[in-house]
């Protein structure tokens with residue numbers, strides 16, 4: 001039997017924390033689909049297509065891993081692709097309440113799909129896409145938190161060179 005997991009999220013953009021969770025999920029499942037949510041209220045930094053591109057560049061060639069997009073309920077998408085699990089990363093206790101609520105609601109909607117929480121490594125406990133965006137926006141160095149292609153894209157979007165310095 002092939003086990004498939006969906007790793008859903010905004011991934012705006014992907015961080016080393018996400019990649020850490022993905023590596024752990026790969027050890028547990030035969031197939032992992034990283035699924036970017038399309039219909040989100042938040043105003044994102046990157047379009048869905050850009051987020052998918054950055055994910056693909058960051059993940060590289062991993063035979064067990066696919067990147068996809070979805071809209072609607074995560075559990076409905078998981079069912080469509082034949083997944084038995086949803087993977088979510090947990091960093092600190094502060095993540096827990098919302099994740100717990102979401103996991104229970106998802107279980108109520110589709111009891112056959114199980115949420116699996118994986119813990120990131122200690123080095124990534126404080127890494128979040130929103131914090132990294134703030135650090136970047138105000139001139140901080142983000143190289144330790146995101147892959148090089150993501151750092152380049154973020155710097156270009158959030159810290160465009162002043163008019164006189166453009167090529």
Ligand code: PNS
Nearest residue numbers: 008009010011037072073074102105106
């Ligand atoms: O990376 P994020 O923003 O923490 O991911 C949140 C996400 C996309 C997993 C969550 O918002 C989600 O599953 N949205 C799709 C709609 C849905 O299924 N909501 C949960 C019902 S409880």
